[in-house]
Amino acid sequence: MSSLQLSLAAIGALTVGAVVVYNYWTSRKHAPRQADPHRDPPLESSLNAIEPVLDADPAVSSSMTEPFEPVLQDNFTHLSQPDRKTQLDALIDVLAVIEVDQPVSGDAALAALPSTRRVGTKLFSVEGFFQVTGQWEALAAGRRYNAFQAGVQLANRVGALNNIEFSEFVVKTQAFADAIGGSASFSDMLEEVARAKELDQFASVHDAQLSFTLCARTAAWSPGYIHQHAARLGFVPGVIPGRMVLPALVQGLPAVLSITFDTHAAMAEDPDLSPIRSFALSLDVPQTAREEQPYVRLREAAVSLAAQMDGVVTDGEGQVLSEATLDQIGLDLQQLYDALDARELSAGSPQARRLFS
Template identity: 85%
Template sequence: MSTLQLSLAAIGALTVGAVVVYNAWTSRKHAPRQADPRREILREPVSHAIEPVLDIDPAANGQTDQPQEPVLRDTFTHLSQPDRKAQLDALIDALAAIEVDLPVSGDAALAALPSTRRVGTKLFSVEGFVQDTGQWEVLTPGRRYSAFQAGVQLVNRVGALNNIEFSEFVVKTQAFADAVGGSVNFSDMIEEVTRARELDQFASVHDAQLSFTLCARFAAWSPGYIHQHAAQLGFVPGSIPGRMVLPAAVQGLPPVLSLSFDTHAAMAEDPNQSAIRSFALSLDVPQTSREEQPYARLRDAALTLSAQMDGVVTDGAGQVLSEATLDQIGADLQQLYDALDARELSAGSSQARRLFS
């Protein structure tokens, strides 16, 4: 073989080698970033995290669930039990008083309840009055009650109580009263439906579910990579694949924040090969007390994760969110909190959690 042929062969080999190396480098560069195996990744869901549906269209009155904007900081290690007392409230429920001649056992009252605790799309509840304590409470076996009250929720994110639902409430309450030997006094249907519509109007204007979208600048992320970075900020796996939550300080309450990405990527046969280019951080504003500083933690989480994961924080339309925009969102939320407080529906209260559900 001549010198020229040897030279051409060598050049060809070098070219092929260079192409192979370049392709390998390109493939490695664009492969999903993987979690550091030296760090522990939380994988098991936690039972104390309640996951609400997140959204951010105040004008939609909860008819649709669509995320808006997020961040986080502190985590909580002490978890206490939520309040288990009765929750019926004339502010957000239509109530019916049930009188009985003789005390009724909790077991008998429970047996008299309808098979479903819903009236249309609204929550139906019955509570008993304990004469010894002078308190209303959720019906409990072994107790004796000297009176009852039934209630149907006026409004939720599906809409306001209507005439048909109120009529169903009357039927179910009367059946319960007959079963426990009581007499029932109902409020006026027209008044309650009118009150429900007014409350629904308020709720539709003051509902907010924020969601920030974090987008990868260059290399995509694997599910494990997202889990690992989010876990460092206190997020734990949620009840469905592709979802993580930041638990509230009180066990049983909705999480402060949620993180979600493509469920199919999380359930892939080999998740390490799933390429995720964005995920959402979300805050359901009325569900979380302002004392938890949820927006500050949402903003902090978004900025921290974007910096650590080489991403950018955007809104749902893909527009990058500036510091000034984030400040304005925070200021607007403070006004919303004040409006909820003034209506005695403070964010995170049991009434607000029921109303905005």
């Protein structure tokens, strides 16, 4: 073989080698970032965490960076346990009183309830007056009740109570009253429908679901990488793949914050090879009491995750959120809280959680 042929062969080998090395380097550079198995316990250790689910009927949004420090639980020791008193409230419900000539057992009342606890898209409930405590309460076996009240929500995130739904409410309530030998009295339909529209209009103006989008600057992230970093801030896996939640300090209340990313990536056969370039960090404002400092925690979590994961915090349109913009969102949010308080629908209250559901 001539020297020319040897030279060409050497050049060819070097070229092939360079291509192989370049392809390997490119593959490594663009591969999703992986969780570090040596820094944190395996993710499976936290899979027993369960995302809180409200008993109230589940369901507008507006998009709205110092390192994150978890808020001390001592700041929230004054928060009460989930409200287990009467659910019905004239503020957000149409109420119908059902009188009875003699006490009715809770077992009989439960048996008389309709098969579905909904009127159209609204929650339908019946409560009994327990004379021993002098309070209205959810029906329970083993009790005896001297009166009953049925109720249907005036509005929720689906919309206001309409004429058809009011009529269905009357039919269901009357059927219950007949079954227990009671007499029901109803308010005027037109007045209640008008009240529903006004409440729905207020709720629409004062509803907010804040969402930050965290975008990768360079290399994409794997689901495990997101899980690992979010878990350090207290997030746990949610019910749905591709969702993590920051639980409230009081068990049973809605999550304070949520993280959502591509469900298909989370369910992929090999999630480590599923690149994710962005995920959402969200807060459902009316569902969370301001005492939990949800916006402060949302902002700090977003900044911390962006710094740790080489990302950037943007709005839903991909615009980077400045400090001034974030400050203004915080001020606007305080005004929203004040408006809800003035209407006796404070964020995080049982009434607000039902209305904004």
